[in-house]
Amino acid sequence: MSGKEKNVGLFVTCLVDLFRPSVAFAAVKLMSEAGCSICVPERQTCCGQPAFNSGDMDDSRAMAKMVIEEFEHFDYVVAPSGSCAAMIVKHYAELFEDDPDWQKRAIDLSHKTYELLTFLSDILGVKKVDAVLNSKVTYHDSCSGLRELGIKSQPRNLLHAVEGVEIVEGEKAERCCGFGGTFCLKYSDISTRITDDKCDDIVKTGADLVLGGDLGCLMNIAGRMTRRGETVEVRHIAEVLAGMTDDLAPISQGGK
Amino acid sequence: MELNAHNFKENAAKALEDKDLQESLAKLGTGFPLKRLAAAARLPEFEALRDQARDIKDHSLRHLDFYLEKFESRVVESGGCVHWARDINDGREIVYDICKSVGAKTVTKGKSMIGEEMAINEYLEEKGLIPIETDLGEYIIQLRHEPPSHIIAPAIHLRKSHVEEAFRETHTDLPVDRNLDAPEDLLKEARAMLRKRFIDADVGITGANFMVAETGSTVIVTNEGNGDLTQTLPRVHIVLCSIEKVVPTLEDCTTLLRVLARSATGQEQSVYTTFSTGGRHEDDPDGPDQFHVVILDNGRSRMLGHETHDMLRCIRCSACINHCPVYQSVGGHAYGSIYPGPMGSVLTPALYGLDQSCDLPNASTMCGKCEEVCPVRIPLPKMLRSWRQKQWEDGPVPLMQRFGMSAWAFWAVRPKGYHFFAKIKMRIMGLLGRKNGHFKSLPLTKAWTKSRDFPAPEGKTFQQLWSEKGGRRS
Numbered sequence: 001m002s003g004k005e006k007n008v009g010l011f012v013t014c015l016v017d018l019f020r021p022s023v024a025f026a027a028v029k030l031m032s033e034a035g036c037s038i039c040v041p042e043r044q045t046c047c048g049q050p051a052f053n054s055g056d057m058d059d060s061r062a063m064a065k066m067v068i069e070e071f072e073h074f075d076y077v078v079a080p081s082g083s084c085a086a087m088i089v090k091h092y093a094e095l096f097e098d099d100p101d102w103q104k105r106a107i108d109l110s111h112k113t114y115e116l117l118t119f120l121s122d123i124l125g126v127k128k129v130d131a132v133l134n135s136k137v138t139y140h141d142s143c144s145g146l147r148e149l150g151i152k153s154q155p156r157n158l159l160h161a162v163e164g165v166e167i168v169e170g171e172k173a174e175r176c177c178g179f180g181g182t183f184c185l186k187y188s189d190i191s192t193r194i195t196d197d198k199c200d201d202i203v204k205t206g207a208d209l210v211l212g213g214d215l216g217c218l219m220n221i222a223g224r225m226t227r228r229g230e231t232v233e234v235r236h237i238a239e240v241l242a243g244m245t246d247d248l249a250p251i252s253q254g255g256k
Numbered sequence: 257m258e259l260n261a262h263n264f265k266e267n268a269a270k271a272l273e274d275k276d277l278q279e280s281l282a283k284l285g286t287g288f289p290l291k292r293l294a295a296a297a298r299l300p301e302f303e304a305l306r307d308q309a310r311d312i313k314d315h316s317l318r319h320l321d322f323y324l325e326k327f328e329s330r331v332v333e334s335g336g337c338v339h340w341a342r343d344i345n346d347g348r349e350i351v352y353d354i355c356k357s358v359g360a361k362t363v364t365k366g367k368s369m370i371g372e373e374m375a376i377n378e379y380l381e382e383k384g385l386i387p388i389e390t391d392l393g394e395y396i397i398q399l400r401h402e403p404p405s406h407i408i409a410p411a412i413h414l415r416k417s418h419v420e421e422a423f424r425e426t427h428t429d430l431p432v433d434r435n436l437d438a439p440e441d442l443l444k445e446a447r448a449m450l451r452k453r454f455i456d457a458d459v460g461i462t463g464a465n466f467m468v469a470e471t472g473s474t475v476i477v478t479n480e481g482n483g484d485l486t487q488t489l490p491r492v493h494i495v496l497c498s499i500e501k502v503v504p505t506l507e508d509c510t511t512l513l514r515v516l517a518r519s520a521t522g523q524e525q526s527v528y529t530t531f532s533t534g535g536r537h538e539d540d541p542d543g544p545d546q547f548h549v550v551i552l553d554n555g556r557s558r559m560l561g562h563e564t565h566d567m568l569r570c571i572r573c574s575a576c577i578n579h580c581p582v583y584q585s586v587g588g589h590a591y592g593s594i595y596p597g598p599m600g601s602v603l604t605p606a607l608y609g610l611d612q613s614c615d616l617p618n619a620s621t622m623c624g625k626c627e628e629v630c631p632v633r634i635p636l637p638k639m640l641r642s643w644r645q646k647q648w649e650d651g652p653v654p655l656m657q658r659f660g661m662s663a664w665a666f667w668a669v670r671p672k673g674y675h676f677f678a679k680i681k682m683r684i685m686g687l688l689g690r691k692n693g694h695f696k697s698l699p700l701t702k703a704w705t706k707s708r709d710f711p712a713p714e715g716k717t718f719q720q721l722w723s724e725k726g727g728r729r730s
Contacts, residue, residue, distance in 0.1 A: 012718050014668075018682050019711060021718035028727075039728045042675070042719060045668040051661055053622055054653075055644030059665035066669055143623040176581045180621030185703040186657070187265070187619055189272055192707040193585040194621070223708030226694055252711040254693030 005037040006124075009074035011067070011088070011113075013081045014046040015215040016236075020251065023215065026242035027080045027116050034124040041070040047079075048095075049087040050181050057095065064092050068105050076123070077113040080238055081214050082145020085115035090148050115145055116238060117213055121154035127161060131243035134164035138207035139237070140198070140221065141174045142214035155213060155237050162240060172201040179220035195224045202232055209250070211237040222252035259608050260592030264615035267590040276415050277587050284412055288578040291522020292629065299518065309515045310633045312508045313569035316500075317560065323469040323502045324551070330472025334534030336547035347552050348379040351461070351494055354548055355385060358492055360458035366476065366483035367391040368463025369407055369572060370496040370552050372594040373607075376461070387461075388453045390482040392446055399426045405588030407595065408520055408574045413587050416442070450482070460486040460544070462532075464497035465571065466512060467549070470505040473533040474549060477517065477526035484530055493535065493544040498552045500568040512571055515631035519573040555607045563642040564606045569632040570599055576626035576636060582619055591616060598626035598636045605643050610651055617643035675719050686715025 008031055016023045028038045048063030067088065071077045079085040089110045096103035120126040137159065145151040159165055178184060178194030198221060202210045210232055212218050222234035233250035260267065271277055296302045316323055328338040341347035351374075355363060363385055365371060377387040377398065389398040393411035397404055399422040404410030411419075420436045423445055436442055462483050464474040474495045476483045487493045503509050517523040536543030559568055577583050577597030588596035593604040593613065601616035610617075617640045626636040647653055667674040689695055689712020697705045704710055716724075 017718045018678055019713040021714055021716065021721050024718040025721075037728065039730065040719070040722050042723075042729055043671045045671050045674050046664070048668075051665050053641060053644070054657070054661050055641065055646070055648035056661055056665065057645055057648070059661065059668075062665065062669045066671075143621070143625070147624040147628055176621045176623035176625065178581065178621060180623070182657075182661075183618075183621045187268070187582075188703040188706065190268055190582055190585050190619070191621075193272055194581045195708070197581075219711045220708065222711055223694065223704070226709045227707065248714075249693055252694040252709050254689075254691050254712075 005035055007075045008036045008038050009071045009077045010038050010040045011044060011047070011071065011077055011079040011084065012040065013079055013084045013215065015219070016080055017045075019219065020215055020236060022244055022248050023080050023236045023238050026236070026238035026244055027078065029242045030116075030120055030126070030129070030238065031078065031124070033130070034120065034126050036076075036124070039074065043070050047084040047087045049083060052087065052091060052095070053181055061095050064095050064106065065102065068092070068102070068109050071113075072105060072109050075112065076119065077109065078116055078119045079113070080116040080236065081216075082115045082142050082149055082151055083214055083216065085113055085118075086144040086148035088113045115149055115151060115213065117154040117158060118149060118151055120241075121157055126158065129158065129161045129241045129243075131241055132163040133240055133243075133245055135209050136166045136168055136207045137209045137211055137240070138168050138170050138202055138205045139173060140170070140177060140202070140210055140212040140217060142212055142217045143176050145213055146174060151213065155211070158241055159211070159237065165240070168205045168207050170201045170205050172197065175201070177217045177221050179217045181216065184220060191220075192224070195220055199224055199228060199230065199232075203230060207232065209233045209235060211235055211240060213237055218251055222250070226252045259604070259612055261604055261608070261613035261616055263592055264590060264619060267592055268586040268619075271586040271590045276418070277413050280413050280415060281584055281587055284409075284578065285584040288521060288574075292519055292575060292578070293522075295518040295522040295524060298524075299514075302515070302518065305511065305515050306631050306633060309512050309571075309631055310569060312503060312511060313571070313632050316503050316508075317565070317568050320499065320502065320560065323504055324499060326469040327467050327472055327502050330469065331534070331547070331549055332472075334472050334547075335537070336472065336534045336549060339548060339550045341550055341552045341554070343554050344374045344552070347374045347496070347550055347554070348376060350550050351376055351496070352380065352383055352385075354492060354494055354546075355380065355459050358458060358546070360385060360492070362453060362456045363387045363459045363461060364453055364457040364486045364490065365389050365394070366460070366462035366478065366486040367394050367410070368461065368496045369594065370463055370498050371461060372404060373552070373554060374496070376496070388450070388457070390450050390454070390486050391478070392443070392480060392482075395446060395450065396422055399423070403589070403594055405596065406574065406577060407572055407599075413589065454485045454489050457486070457490040459492040459494060460488075460490040461494045461496060462487050464495050464501055464549075465516065466509050467497055467502040467551075468504075468506055468509050468531075469502055471533055473506070473531045475509060475513075475529065475531050477513070477529050479521075479523075479527040481528050484528060487530070487532060488543055491544055492546040492548070493532065495532065495547075495549045496552070497549065498554070499556050500570075516571055516573050519575040519629065519631040559606050563646075564602060564639055566634050567599070567602050567606065567639060569634055570603070571632060572599075573631055574599075575629040575631065579625045579629050581621060581623060581625070598640070599634075602634075602636060602639045602643070610643060610646060614647055614652055617641075617647070675717070678717050679720050682713045682717050683715060686713045689713070690715070
């Protein structure tokens with residue numbers, strides 16, 4: 001690593017690690033090209049969000065401590081997910097309200113943690129990407145990223161840099177997709193109803209492809225789309241920005 | 257209304273199958289939210305007003321005892337009377353005693369959520385009185401013997417045909433062959449029926465959106481004018497409200513009014529905004545002889561200084577409800593509480609106990625839209641989470657959920673074991689799912705796969721691939 005490079009710790013996120021490693025490779029590619037040196041600590045799993053939203057504070061704290069210990073020495077910490085980044089940025093400090101030492105470490109980490117698209121756009125100032133995709137795409141604003149981190153223009157600005165992409169906005173782009181972490185399992189029928197609304201809105205745009213920045217939402221939308229027999233493809237936006245779409249099948253679809 | 261929140265799942269399942277309800281909800285989902293958006297866009301200082309509104313309510317709650325006593329003394333000075341009700345039984349008895357003292361028979365009622373909380377109609381009926389709701393939506397659901405499904409649009413779950421049916425069943429004095437096809441016909445009929453009631457009424461009961469400490473005034477906002485007829489025509493006016501509704505000054509009240517209607521219906525101002533200060537004064541041409549304010553606690557003082565404290569800022573605009581994807585999917589009755597949606601899912605456990613309503617704080621995707629639109633910036637997702645925390649610590653959590661989360665957490669802090677098992681599992685799933693790209697079913701994932709395909713993993717985990725590539729680890 002040269003002295004000028006930014007030392008970035010990649011928080012892979014559990015879903016990307018398990019289901020869609022290409023998203024993490026896309027993130028590595030995009031950040032490396034913008035002058036970052038990427039390190040991936042092996043001692044990482046989950047940010048603790050599922051436990052946190054279930055009210056399980058002890059387990060959330062245990063997971064948060066592990067993330068803090070592994071990542072606090074980096075210049076920046078980047079996650080290819082708005083909700084995992086928001087967990088670190090917005091909620092870790094809350095977990096340690098009775099523990100000033102850990103709370104300070106949590107706050108310090110929150111100051112250098114970013115969601116991937118925000119990091120590329122706002123911190124690295126990426127304006128150009130080496131990617132071509134002749135496709136009509138629409139973007140789903142995942143809730144945590146949008147409302148907790150203010151991610152809205154960054155993905156769109158980056159998409160404009162992809163040659164051949166036409167962006168069409170869904171009327172309900174900002175509406176929840178119905179995933180909600182464990183919500184989609186606990187209240188499956190209500191979740192499906194909300195997901196159907198989201199799918200209808202996407203289909204209505206006439207887009208060939210829906211993109212987003214959170215794999216949880218994308219797996220939910222993709223799973224419902226293929227079950228409904230829709231032809232709309234679903235991908236993480238990093239795959240498009242990194243020009244990986246030729247070799248990688250869309251989420252929930254086979255063939256490539 | 258009796259709490260039915262423990263049946264949330266069954267109620268919701270029914271609601272999802274109810275075609276009429278789904279049609280009504282589809283309209284709500286685009287109606288109020290778009291109007292709110294337009295109203296906010298027309299007012300450049302809207303965001304700043306929200307901050308002010310939050311601060312006013314915070315200040316009032318910090319000095320709640322002071323402002324409540326001040327309000328009481330101002331009411332007394334203007335010739336009225338304040339009654340303190342610790343719980344709904346107190347409240348009902350106070351109302352009934354007032355009615356009894358004037359020999360009341362017919363009682364007209366403006367819309368009041370505190371009235372719903374007290375189930376005041378049922379109580380007065382039991383005692384032989386005739387309570388009549390005069391808000392059109394409330395009138396309709398009273399005829400149908402239903403609770404409200406929304407805090408400002410109580411009959412939002414109904415279609416026009418339901419209203420016609422209810423009117424034909426109840427207004428049996430009218431010609432059977434009358435035409436009730438147009439909404440205006442229904443409105444006209446309701447108005448004619450209610451006119452008689454307004455004249456007959458001995459007591460009029462209204463709610464209050466605010467109590468103003470400075471002047472001892474109570475304030476209602478309505479769009480039908482029924483509130484004014486309810487409170488000015490009878491000899492006695494009873495106001496039902498709760499402790500957190502007090503604000504220091506008229507100026508504060510108008511600030512809150514500026515965000516209330518905009519957040520609720522997207523109106524700049526409701527059609528009627530009525531301030532009541534005492535009964536009929538010497539020079540007044542009309543007005544009631546008696547003015548009573550019944551102030552209900554019913555668990556609210558317990559919320560002061562606790563996790564749900566901020567919920568006491570709520571001004572009942574319903575913006576959180578109107579924007580909630582869960583409410584938009586199942587409607588208000590599914591919640592089994594008169595307070596549905598995000599605000600209800602925070603408030604109901606506080607008022608009735610978490611054990612009676614443990615589904616409610618969980619029935620949220622935590623999308624955060626509610627907090628985004630709340631005019632007094634209540635951190636609703638955070639408060640839902642605090643109920644979940646309480647439930648996790650000492651309440652009922654389904655065993656499988658507790659076990660599943662604990663197992664996940666156990667491995668999540670043991671990365672070596674986690675990665676070892678993840679590698680094997682993803683490899684197998686990747687091989688099996690490669691062809692279709694997804695699974696139609698998988699063991700233990702029925703909740704997902706009954707309506708969604710389960711996307712297949714690529715095969716190797718990122719951690720595995722990164723190691724194989726010799727990527728940087730430190």
